[in-house]
Amino acid sequence: MAATDQPPSKTLTALTSAALALPGMPQTGVAATPEERDWEVGYFYYEEGDDRMTVESLNQSLVVPLGDRLDIRLNGVRDTISGASPIYNVPQIRCEDGRVFDAPVRTVSGASGSTSTGGPPPERPPLNDGSCGISSVRQVMLESTFEDIRTAGDFKLSYYRDDTTLSFGAGLSREKDYDSDFFSLDLRQEMNQKLTTLAVGYSLASDTFTPLNKTNFSGDKETHQLLVGVTQVLSKNDFIQANLTYGDSSGYLTDPYKNVYLLSTNEAIEESRPEARRQWNLLTRYVHYFPGLKSALHLDYRYSRDDWGISAHTVETFWIQSLGQGWQLVPRLRYYSQGQADFYQSYFEDLPADGYYSSDYRLAGFGALSGALKLTKQITDQVRLDAGVEFYDRQSHYALNDHDDSSYADYGFTIYSLSVDFAF
DSSP states (O other), X not given: OOOOSSOOOHHHHHHXXXXXXXXXXXXXXXXXXXXXXXXXXXXXXXXXXXXXXXXEEEEEEEEEEOSSSEEEEEXXXXXXXXXXXXXXXXXXXXXXXXXXXXXXXXXXXXXXXXEEEOOSOOOOOOSSSXXXXXXXXXXXXXXXXXXXXXXXXXXXXXXXXTTEEEEEEEEEEEOSSEEEEEEEEEEEEEETTTTEEEEEEEEEEEEEEOOTTSTTOOEEEEEEEEEEEEEEEEETTEEEEEEEEEEEEXXXXXXXXXXXXXXXXXXXXXXXXXXXXXEEEEEEEEEEEETTTTEEEEEEEEEEEETTSXXXXXXXXXXXXXXXXXXXXXXXXXXXXXXOOTTBOSSBSSOOTTSOBBOOGGGSOEEEEEEEEEEEEEOSSSEEEEEEEEEEEEEGGGOSSXXXXXXXXXXXXXXXXXXXXXXX
């Protein structure tokens, strides 16, 4: 479809403005004017299967225009986190004579800061004579549940002049063992009679990790992120978008609460990751508005790759359907697939020569399917109510890439959300 000199549909703009951002990076839009005064309060509940992690979150967002050229957005969040998580994996050994050896370990350290000692491990059956072999792998969970509270806040100040928007943002996040401070700059430039929007952005995050299970230790991490993006209106009812993001992290990137199991010594030790990570992410998006149906279709594809050897594909689609009388329904489907990190194994016979090793299931190869449904009611011109639910299913065999089997780490979670938005 060829571009036209007509401005984009106001309905298209309203239905798609929330979908134009990458997390933590600048938003690209079609109107270089301050946002209207708005206050949103939301509640989210996250629950993993098998009595694992749960998270309750309260957040607020306030937008205040400051004259004809400025507005400020203030965000605050408070998360309550509890539960248990996997910390390493052990192989189960079966022998022809019926013996089953479920390897114990000498020490286990977790996010609670506790350490338990199992004493000297029993002798492991030999694996080289053919009478015994590894039959399966299981995850070892943190022995005791932990609780933490995260509080975070940030602001974004935006200046508008003609077809240009310049924004500056900063914020912080605090947990028992993790502090993060960050800021961002972004520039949006509209051109071609507002049919084309160019965006560039930069963000910096400085984090400090003080793990509870390591006395008198702290690790620092710094992450730089750059974004370049373009949005092109094709007609009153269509536009496309492409964003390219580059991230560069350095410092302490190891997770001190994750261990690896060594088969040769029958013990678990802390994982070790490289001290640098470079990531590339490409987002492409197509949006079409159907005037007769009063609906909009979003189609997204994301590709990411890093120098840890992980590549990932994400395909996502959602449909925004107006139901009349202020009601709106948004179903969404998402598929994700990633390959495993170069230094990932479910367990290790011996430590690799390069000194990098991890059994974190998040670095394994896997795929995931998720579906969500959100229902919106515009109660008055000033008040909108949103309610949603999302289901997520992680399965090793869903992955497109070649990878080691990680089905022992498969799990699912559910997210429930409720928010109310006040325009005033």
